[in-house]
Amino acid sequence: MSGNPYQDDRGNKDRSIANPRGSGTAEGARRKGKAVAAPGGPFLIGDSMTGGYGKGPNILHDCTIAVDQGEIAVIVGPNGAGKSTAMKAVFGMLDVRQGHVRLDGEDITTLSPQDRVSKGMGFVPQTSNIFTSMTVQENLEMGAFIRTDDFSDTMAQVYDLFPILKDKRNQPAGELSGGQRQQVAVGRALMTRPKVLMLDEPTAGVSPIVMDELFDRIIEVARTGIPILMVEQNARQALEIADKGYVLVQGRNAFSGTGKDLLADPEVRKSFLGG
Amino acid sequence: MDFLNAIVALTNYVVIPAMSYGSQLALGALGVTLVYGILRFSNFAHGDTMAFGAMVTILVTWLMQSVGINLGPLPTALLALPFGILGCVALVLVTDRLVYRFYREQKAKPVILVIVSMGVMFIMNGLVRFIIGPDDQRFSDGARFIISARDFKSMTGLNEGLAIKTSQGLTVVTAVVVVAVLFWFLNRTRTGKSMRAYSDNEDLALLSGINPERVVVYTWLIVAALATVAGVLYGLDKSFKPFTYFQLLLPIFASAIVGGLGSPLGAIAGGFIIAFSEVTITYAWKKVAVYLLPERFEPDGLVQLLSTDYKLAVSFVILLIVLLFRPTGIFRGKAL
Numbered sequence: 001m002s003g004n005p006y007q008d009d010r011g012n013k014d015r016s017i018a019n020p021r022g023s024g025t026a027e028g029a030r031r032k033g034k035a036v037a038a039p040g041g042p043f044l045i046g047d048s049m050t051g052g053y054g055k056g057p058n059i060l061h062d063c064t065i066a067v068d069q070g071e072i073a074v075i076v077g078p079n080g081a082g083k084s085t086a087m088k089a090v091f092g093m094l095d096v097r098q099g100h101v102r103l104d105g106e107d108i109t110t111l112s113p114q115d116r117v118s119k120g121m122g123f124v125p126q127t128s129n130i131f132t133s134m135t136v137q138e139n140l141e142m143g144a145f146i147r148t149d150d151f152s153d154t155m156a157q158v159y160d161l162f163p164i165l166k167d168k169r170n171q172p173a174g175e176l177s178g179g180q181r182q183q184v185a186v187g188r189a190l191m192t193r194p195k196v197l198m199l200d201e202p203t204a205g206v207s208p209i210v211m212d213e214l215f216d217r218i219i220e221v222a223r224t225g226i227p228i229l230m231v232e233q234n235a236r237q238a239l240e241i242a243d244k245g246y247v248l249v250q251g252r253n254a255f256s257g258t259g260k261d262l263l264a265d266p267e268v269r270k271s272f273l274g275g
Numbered sequence: 276m277d278f279l280n281a282i283v284a285l286t287n288y289v290v291i292p293a294m295s296y297g298s299q300l301a302l303g304a305l306g307v308t309l310v311y312g313i314l315r316f317s318n319f320a321h322g323d324t325m326a327f328g329a330m331v332t333i334l335v336t337w338l339m340q341s342v343g344i345n346l347g348p349l350p351t352a353l354l355a356l357p358f359g360i361l362g363c364v365a366l367v368l369v370t371d372r373l374v375y376r377f378y379r380e381q382k383a384k385p386v387i388l389v390i391v392s393m394g395v396m397f398i399m400n401g402l403v404r405f406i407i408g409p410d411d412q413r414f415s416d417g418a419r420f421i422i423s424a425r426d427f428k429s430m431t432g433l434n435e436g437l438a439i440k441t442s443q444g445l446t447v448v449t450a451v452v453v454v455a456v457l458f459w460f461l462n463r464t465r466t467g468k469s470m471r472a473y474s475d476n477e478d479l480a481l482l483s484g485i486n487p488e489r490v491v492v493y494t495w496l497i498v499a500a501l502a503t504v505a506g507v508l509y510g511l512d513k514s515f516k517p518f519t520y521f522q523l524l525l526p527i528f529a530s531a532i533v534g535g536l537g538s539p540l541g542a543i544a545g546g547f548i549i550a551f552s553e554v555t556i557t558y559a560w561k562k563v564a565v566y567l568l569p570e571r572f573e574p575d576g577l578v579q580l581l582s583t584d585y586k587l588a589v590s591f592v593i594l595l596i597v598l599l600f601r602p603t604g605i606f607r608g609k610a611l
Binding site for chain 2: 114
């Protein structure tokens with residue numbers, strides 16, 4: 001892995017001395033930068049980002065994704081196109097070597113991920129997006145970790161949005177079904193009352209019925225005024241609800257436009273939507 | 276009467292020593308399990324961290340004794356304990372800053388950290404011997420017994436005496452208090468929950484705005500406090516010798532693994548399992564047997580399964596059995 005000798009465990013699988021469970025891959029937690037005022041532009045934009053993991057090769061090449069107030073922006077593209085990487089880059093979980101990330105009139109490129117949470121960004125990763133050993137309620141509490149005020153009303157809102165979670169609030173989140181886990185994951189991100197919500201394939205691995213339900217909930221969240229930036233495998237369904245769409249191919253912007261435009265674009269249809 | 280005598284003998288020679296030894300192991304294993312669960316490696320330097328904390332406590336105890344401060348019937352070391360904890364906290368935080376942090380930044384694999392902790396172990400080992408010397412040190416004072424064997428005999432009229440040392444009573448009480456506070460902290464407080472969250476899923480903790488470096492610092496604080504308490508209690512109960520603390524590593528790891536690494540509850544259960552096995556297997560059962568069996572079955576030998584010299588082998592065998600048949604431990608570890 002990227003030739004770092006410290007990351008070579010020489011095939012050790014002895015769990016009695018080494019505990020790989022839950023170890024992180026995110027970079028930039030120790031970044032110490034400050035936000036710089038940069039007025040204008042969309043609410044959240046990853047502007048011509050180039051970067052990759054660790055000291056490895058670039059995965060993103062001059063890639064731009066943005067979302068504005070009251071919008072849903074959707075990133076689609078084939079496997080390995082760098083969709084998740086672009087999301088992580090916007091959240092600061094890997095080093096952006098060129099380009100900038102701006103949020104609400106500030107340049108936050110040099111901010112650590114935990115500082116971006118305080119700035120009002122919420123992120124739901126694609127995998128391992130809940131604390132499996134903690135109860136549903138504790139998951140939500142952890143979502144509200146940075147809040148020092150009383151967050152019981154936000155928790156009530158999350159329970160209103162996802163009623164099933166209220167019934168299961170004292171159950172370990174790891175015991176829930178796939179769809180319920182995704183609800184916990186989105187609920188956790190909502191607990192900070194984010195100014196922008198980023199979802200990485202929220203419907204991955206859930207049944208079609210649950211998927212429709214999740215899409216409805218996401219639209220419901222967007223209606224409360226939170227802009228949503230979302231990566232989605234179900235390109236057609238996602239583009240239908242999108243105000244803005246990006247098609248990434250090999251880390252580059254291939255097409256972008258409104259959701260309707262992309263759905264109508266014959267090239268996009270042929271390559272990504274199956275005709 | 277014989278039956279009562281047998282019970283008293285058993286309590287005196289097996290139950291009470293094993294209870295206090297088990298509490299010491301449990302406290303040690305809790306520290307190991309916290310490092311394993313949150314920092315994700317097995318800390319081989321834990322025995323020597325205990326020795327360092329105990330050493331600082333001993334030095335402060337001697338200072339207090341020399342100026343005449345004492346706690347009456349309780350050992351002066353209790354007063355010195357906070358200073359020992361502070362010293363130990365300073366040591367582990369400096370170690371983390373100078374050594375472990377570099378490897379965290381490299382995102383080093385846990386097995387690399389295990390080897391690093393061995394290096395740290397040798398340094399701490401040398402440091403302790405350099406400061407206080409390799410010899411036995413005694414630092415307990417105050418009343419020696421809560422109940423002495425003679426008092427017990429005159430009180431009850433039994434042949435067998437039951438002695439409870441102050442250090443033994445203190446050990447069990449302290450262990451209960453410390454464990455209760457630790458569990459309350461991990462399950463009820465915001466910081467404790469953030470530590471569990473970090474243990475569960477490092478990236479997601481980051482995404483929730485939890486500062487990983489702060490979690491690491493809190494973990495070391497707690498581990499240093501647990502190690503010092505365990506080290507001082509062990510030293511009060513037996514005596515302080517750096518090499519013994521290094522040797523304690525095996526029963527402590529055995530306890531943590533038997534209970535399930537990463538599970539605090541498991542660490543406690545494991546500590547008592549190891550302690551009771553060690554003591555019962557190395558105890559000479561003749562006395563109890565004489566009381567319980569009819570005269571013609573009276574044993575000739577000591578009825579001791581294993582010489583006390585081999586007590587470390589007991590933890591080792593239990594460790595092997597658990598790793599063979601239930602590698603995740605009794606409490607299915609891996610989670611805080």
